[in-house]
Amino acid sequence: MEIDCTIIHSILEELKPYNATLVAVSKTKPNRDIEKVYACGQRIFGENYVQELVLKHEQLPTDIEWHFIGHLQSNKVKYIAPFVSMIHSVDSENLLETINAQAAKNNRIIDCLLQVYIATEETKFGVDDSELQKIVESYLAHNYSHIRLRGLMGMATNTDDMNIVQNEYKRLKSIFDTIALLIEKEKHFDTLSMGMTGDYKIALECGSNMIRIGSKIFGERNYNKL
Numbered sequence: 001m002e003i004d005c006t007i008i009h010s011i012l013e014e015l016k017p018y019n020a021t022l023v024a025v026s027k028t029k030p031n032r033d034i035e036k037v038y039a040c041g042q043r044i045f046g047e048n049y050v051q052e053l054v055l056k057h058e059q060l061p062t063d064i065e066w067h068f069i070g071h072l073q074s075n076k077v078k079y080i081a082p083f084v085s086m087i088h089s090v091d092s093e094n095l096l097e098t099i100n101a102q103a104a105k106n107n108r109i110i111d112c113l114l115q116v117y118i119a120t121e122e123t124k125f126g127v128d129d130s131e132l133q134k135i136v137e138s139y140l141a142h143n144y145s146h147i148r149l150r151g152l153m154g155m156a157t158n159t160d161d162m163n164i165v166q167n168e169y170k171r172l173k174s175i176f177d178t179i180a181l182l183i184e185k186e187k188h189f190d191t192l193s194m195g196m197t198g199d200y201k202i203a204l205e206c207g208s209n210m211i212r213i214g215s216k217i218f219g220e221r222n223y224n225k226l
Contacts (some may be wrong), residue, residue: 001219003033015211018204023067025195025214027052031059033218037084038064046088046212050076057083069153069212071100071125072096086111088153088193088212091119091127093138096147103146111150113193116175118168126154127150129175134181144193149183152176156199164205165199173207 026034027048034045038061048070049051057066057080065085072089080087081102090096090112091120103110114135117126127135139149156165156171176192183189195203197212203211 003036003040003218006039007043008040010214012199013211015204018208018209020204020211023069023210023212024217025069025212026056027070027214030164030219031056034060037217042098042152042217043142044085046214050079054085058088071169073130077102081108081110082106086113088113089115089125090135091115091125092131093135096135096139096144097142100144100147109146109148111148111160111188113151113153114149118172118173119153120164132175132179136182140183148188150188151193152179153193155196156203158180158195162199162202166202169194169199169203169206169208176207 002186015022016049022044023044023142024037024042026037026045031111034056043063044065044067046069047056047066050068050072053066054069058179060173063193066083066088067088069088069139070078070085072095074095077098077212079096081099087110090099099110099112114132115126116132117128152172152175154168156168160163172194173192180189191210192208193205193210193212194208200208200213
């Protein structure tokens with residue numbers, strides 16, 4: 001699939017009424033494809049794998065805003081802490097603490113989203129309601145001066161039944177609203193990352209203001225990395 005700027009601009013037009021942000025999911029995509037999307041004006045890219053993200057950060061334009069959207073192990077945070085803009089997949093207190101510590105070492109503040117488990121698939125990551133409550137309480141109790149808790153992220157069930165997807169996204173929006181009330185003093189708690197190529201329109205209608213689009217922009221996944 002050739003990169004088509006009109007597709008990217010069309011998505012951006014769709015996002016305007018929702019004041020939503022596009023994250024172009026570039027995992028497994030070669031640098032040349034990312035450069036083409038960059039040339040279309042896109043600046044925010046999402047990656048799933050630490051080693052791949054580090055290489056791309058070193059090789060691609062310095063004004064790219066890199067988001068880490070995959071499952072993140074605590075022992076790998078140090079590799080992306082010097083430059084990552086947002087981590088979408090925080091799913092434990094330990095990971096939150098580690099990000100704060102590594103951000104402090106780099107004299108940075110890293111934006112974070114808590115990943116909430118809303119799907120019916122065991123392969124999906126994320127915290128349940130009780131774990132989410134504990135992490136939020138821990139965040140409020142500690143002086144995490146090098147992270148900002150910006151919001152929540154969730155992935156819906158991989159299904160053709162859009163009623164299931166819609167219900168899962170509505171549930172995540174309800175959770176987001178509840179947490180937002182708990183931490184009113186956190187003025188930067190403003191991001192709900194949900195919606196991908198197959199369901200982002202439903203996600204937007206359910207309250208998403210950040211979508212993660214890969215195949216619609218880059219074509220089907222390519223496992224021959226870089």
